[in-house]
Amino acid sequence: MKNFLSALDVDNVPKLVEEALALKASPWSHEALGKRKTLGLVFFNPSLR
Known part of the structure; x- marks a missing residue:
């Protein structure tokens, strides 16, 4: 799965x-998994706290 949007x-x-x-149990087993990747979060609604 290359792009996960939904x-x-x-x-x-x-x-x-x-x-x-499996990743949670051994987080350092795939050290290169997130290298050179960008993660973005977009929030359209204000927080309800």
Whole structure:
């Protein structure tokens, strides 16, 4: 999966959760996973706190 924009983009949710748990258990096993990548968050609504 190259671009993840929506939950509807996921074909196999159990496989995605399995991979996430494996990364959580051993976060340094894939050191190069996020290198040279950019993550952006956009919030359109104000916080409701």
